[in-house]
Amino acid sequence: MNGGTFRREFEVTGGDFYNAGRVSTEIKEILRQIGIAAPKIRRLAIAAYEAEMNMVMYARSGKVLLQVTPEVVRLDVNDVGPGIENIELAMQEGYSTASEEMRAMGFGAGMGLPNIKKNADRFEIRSEVGKGTTLEIEVRL
Amino acid sequence: MTLNEIKDILQCEVITGEDRLNMEVKMCCGSDLMSDVLAFAKAGALLLTGLANRQVIRTAEVADIRAVVLVRGKRPDAEMVALAREQNLPLMVTNLLLYEACGRLYQAGLPGCGEVPAAESGILG
Numbered sequence: 001m002n003g004g005t006f007r008r009e010f011e012v013t014g015g016d017f018y019n020a021g022r023v024s025t026e027i028k029e030i031l032r033q034i035g036i037a038a039p040k041i042r043r044l045a046i047a048a049y050e051a052e053m054n055m056v057m058y059a060r061s062g063k064v065l066l067q068v069t070p071e072v073v074r075l076d077v078n079d080v081g082p083g084i085e086n087i088e089l090a091m092q093e094g095y096s097t098a099s100e101e102m103r104a105m106g107f108g109a110g111m112g113l114p115n116i117k118k119n120a121d122r123f124e125i126r127s128e129v130g131k132g133t134t135l136e137i138e139v140r141l
Numbered sequence: 142m143t144l145n146e147i148k149d150i151l152q153c154e155v156i157t158g159e160d161r162l163n164m165e166v167k168m169c170c171g172s173d174l175m176s177d178v179l180a181f182a183k184a185g186a187l188l189l190t191g192l193a194n195r196q197v198i199r200t201a202e203v204a205d206i207r208a209v210v211l212v213r214g215k216r217p218d219a220e221m222v223a224l225a226r227e228q229n230l231p232l233m234v235t236n237l238l239l240y241e242a243c244g245r246l247y248q249a250g251l252p253g254c255g256e257v258p259a260a261e262s263g264i265l266g
Contacts, residue, residue, distance in 0.1 A: 018220070021199030025228075028203065038184070042205050046179050049203040053196075106175030106192045106200070115180050 006034065006068040012055045014081065017105065020056040024049035027066055027075075034068055040139050043119040044073055047137050050112040051077045057102045058082060059132065070141065077135040084127040091117065091125075142166060142251045144208055144231055147187065150245050151235040153210060156222055158231025166207050168257045171243045175200040182206060183254045189242050193217050198224040198232075208232070212239045 008030065010023040028045040036044075048064065055062035059081030067074045084090045091113050098108020117123045122138040144162040148155060155162070170182040171189040175196055178188060184205035190197055193215040201209050208231040211217060217225070217232060225232040235242055247253070 018195070020196065021203065025199065025202055038205070042184055042203075045203045049199065050176075050179065105194060105196050106173065106178075106190075107196070109174050109176045111174075111176035111180050115176065118180070 004069060006030075006066070008066050010064045010066070012052055012059075012062040012064065012079075014055060014058070014060045014062070014079075016056055020053060021049055023064055024052050027064070030066065031068070031073065036068075036073065036141065040073070040141065044075065044137075044139050047116045047119045047139075048075055050116050051075070051135055051137070053107050054112050054133075055079045055081070057098065057108065062132075072141060073139050075135070075137040077137065078132065079134075080132045083129040083131055083133055084125075085129055087125055087127055142246070142249065144187075144233075146249070147208075147210070147246065147251075148233060150249055151210060151233075151237055151242050153233035153235045156217060156232040156234060157225040158208065158229070158233075161208075161229075161231050164207060164231065166251070168252050168254050169243070169246055170254045171212075171239050173239075178206070179204055181254060183257065186254050187246075187251070189239060189246075191215055191239055193221060195221050195224050197221070198228055198230060201230055202228050206230075210235055210242065212237055212242050 027048050031041045059079035062079035065076040089095050093114045094110040096108050096110035102108035120137045121140045124136040127133040144164050166187040169187040172178050173192045188206045188209045191213045211234045214236040
């Protein structure tokens, strides 16, 4: 990622359910203005929203870095939080550690990470228990 | 099928988007689980749900859902209505249960998201 890159960073606050989704909506609007094709925007918006909801539900704070080049849209998601003990398990559809409160919001059914992976051309996840989780999400243009 | 027809079939009360009821939807999905909506709904669909909170509106915006109908007579709170208005999303309420509402629309010819190819969903690519 070098010349001609659009870059913008967004902050997410853990536990802030009122604003949950605002960052993804903003990202979607930016991608629309840049002129990315609608189906790619949709995949990126869904991935961003699932990541944002995960941070609101589990982390203390988080950041999303959006980068757009002529070839690729990339989201780097970093949070400060409990981390994920078993990533392999967390990637399985239906596996969840969500509370009743999270489920009442319509989330926490163990679809988030698999759904991000499904919508990305490239997806990487790293996590350190007690520190936080990092996601790299790319959709090629 | 237009939102006006859907309003009649489900005997809906219109909460937001009164001026956009001539809008067409090509398919419908019914779920209370927003993660499943994100995973299985397609662009251009109508969403029927019994979940009434802001996350429903966010999910609709993110997943290119055209309009939302709350079933089981669920009332949206002021925050949900404000966000629907901000996102310019038509929001309606019906007293029908989810299964009944889905059944009536299906019977009237509105297909499910699993039955319409993505290329025909209204947003091409």
